[in-house]
Amino acid sequence: MTLEDWGWSPFFTEKMKPWEKSGYLPAKVIRAEKNYFRVWTLQGELTVRFAGKIRHKADSRVDLPVVGDWVMVEPQTGQRGIIHALLERKSSFSRNLPGRRKTKGQERVEQQVIAANVDLIFIVSGLDRDFNIRRIERYLTLVSSSGADAVVLLNKTDLCENPENCKARVEAISGNAPVHLFMAREAEQLDILFNYMQPGKTIALLGSSGVGKSTILNGMLGEERQKIGAVSQADGKGRHTTTHRELILFPDGGILMDNPGMRELHLWGDTDDLTESFSDIETLAADCKFTDCRHKTEPGCAVTKALETGNLSSERLVSYHKLKDELLNLKQQKK
Ligand code: GDP
Ligand code: ZN
Numbered sequence: 001m002t003l004e005d006w007g008w009s010p011f012f013t014e015k016m017k018p019w020e021k022s023g024y025l026p027a028k029v030i031r032a033e034k035n036y037f038r039v040w041t042l043q044g045e046l047t048v049r050f051a052g053k054i055r056h057k058a059d060s061r062v063d064l065p066v067v068g069d070w071v072m073v074e075p076q077t078g079q080r081g082i083i084h085a086l087l088e089r090k091s092s093f094s095r096n097l098p099g100r101r102k103t104k105g106q107e108r109v110e111q112q113v114i115a116a117n118v119d120l121i122f123i124v125s126g127l128d129r130d131f132n133i134r135r136i137e138r139y140l141t142l143v144s145s146s147g148a149d150a151v152v153l154l155n156k157t158d159l160c161e162n163p164e165n166c167k168a169r170v171e172a173i174s175g176n177a178p179v180h181l182f183m184a185r186e187a188e189q190l191d192i193l194f195n196y197m198q199p200g201k202t203i204a205l206l207g208s209s210g211v212g213k214s215t216i217l218n219g220m221l222g223e224e225r226q227k228i229g230a231v232s233q234a235d236g237k238g239r240h241t242t243t244h245r246e247l248i249l250f251p252d253g254g255i256l257m258d259n260p261g262m263r264e265l266h267l268w269g270d271t272d273d274l275t276e277s278f279s280d281i282e283t284l285a286a287d288c289k290f291t292d293c294r295h296k297t298e299p300g301c302a303v304t305k306a307l308e309t310g311n312l313s314s315e316r317l318v319s320y321h322k323l324k325d326e327l328l329n330l331k332q333q334k335k
Contacts, residue, residue: 006040006247007117007200007255012070015087024072024084029065029116030247037065037083039073048073050083066092067246067259068116068202089116091147115204115259118148120196123177124207124216125152125170127160134319137173139206141277141323148204150177151196155212157181173316175279184215193220197254202247204257217258221248278320284312296321 002008006028016026027039027046037048050065063086065071070087093115123139125131136152143150152174157163163181170179180192193216197203205213248256281303285293289300295317296304306312 001040001249003042004200005249005253007068007119007202008070009090009200011090012087015070016072019072019085022072022074022084024074025081026087027071027073027081027083028247029067029069029071032065032067032246037071039071039081039083041073041075041081043075044079046073046075046079046081048081048083064113066113066116068118068257070117089113089147091118092116093118093142093146093148115257117202118146118204118257119201120149120151120203121146122193122196122203122205122207122216123150123152124155124182124205124211124213126156126211127154127163127166127181128156130208130210131160131166133169133173134315135208136170137277137319138323140174140177143177143206144277150174152177152179153182153192153216154179155182155184155216157183158185173277175277182212184212184219187219187222190216190219194252197250197252197256199253200255202255202257204259217256220256221258278316278323280312281317281320 003026008026008028012026025041025043027041027048029037029039030045031038035049037050039046039048048071050071065083065086069089071083072085072087073081073083075081092113094111094113121143123136123143125136125139131154140150140152152170154163154167154170160166167179167181182192183189193203205216207213246257246259248258250256281295284303284306285295287302288295288298290298293301293303295301298304303312303317307314307317
């Protein structure tokens with residue numbers, strides 16, 4: 001196994017430069033517990049804690065390691081070690097912890113990073129009665145603000161009368177993200193996910209409860225376990241893994257993140273993130289009379305005009321406003 005198998009790239013080589021001569025090992029956090037971490041290094045898996053000084057230096061939870069992070073570890077005897085530094089993340093997923101801290105008597109939203117360095121997110125949505133295009137829109141915004149790429153999986157195709165129609169509606173709002181019709185209960189459909197897996201790339205699933213994420217994960221892990229079984233028999237050692245890892249390295253390359261925190265994600269980001277997920281509205285807005293147009297009651301608004309001509313649906317504009325208000329609100333609380 002190499003560092004690259006676990007997602008190492010020139011980006012991190014650059015970030016570890018200050019520690020090049022320290023003798024510390026680059027290590028990938030594969031599981032995070034309250035007081036210790038399980039990491040993978042070129043010298044094997046270690047159980048590590050972080051040096052007190054990191055905890056003191058950390059302004060907030062944002063600076064503490066999470067699953068997917070690369071850290072610099074000083075190895076110790078007995079497969080143990082100390083984390084001395086956290087390498088800058090390529091991407092990160094956060095959630096809000098409202099009211100955890102108070103500044104000047106005011107509640108402040110605190111950001112908690114729950115996963116780092118994910119490359120590709122499958123946004124899973126059910127095509128049953130829960131189908132909600134606005135929710136998919138929100139997840140797309142969230143993914144774009146994390147720095148990861150997105151693929152939309154429309155699951156439970158069997159429960160939908162006109163899946164192609166739903167797919168077309170999602171494609172109209174998904175920008176560059178591919179959209180697939182899916183049926184998690186059929187094992188061969190998992191190939192859609194496996195086709196996106198590449199050595200060193202980390203994928204994760206995101207979506208509301210009940211959409212089929214566990215069914216998909218179990219399906220993928222089931223296939224993986226069968227392969228690992230075959231490998232073990234071949235080398236005669238019959239090794240198997242018992243501890244739960246939140247990052248799973250697949251035999252054919254690729255890493256799957258199975259992180260419970262990802263299931264409870266809420267929106268975090270900036271108004272700029274809207275530019276990507278609502279590029280249609282932002283494009284229209286270029287023709288508004290006022291540069292600070294809110295697209296509500298302003299004269300000469302190209303966005304509200306598009307409503308009249310049918311170039312924009314009112315649902316989409318409503319969700320744009322809702323999301324924007326939420327993000328602005330968050331921004332004020334952050335100050
Ligand atoms: P999670 O909460 O997102 O992890 O969702 P689960 O994987 O637990 O799935 C919720 C329910 O949906 C379970 O009863 C699954 O069997 C069912 N389910 C998952 N995929 C499909 C599918 O493609 N079609 C149908 N009809 N049901 C599915
Ligand atoms: Zn306008």
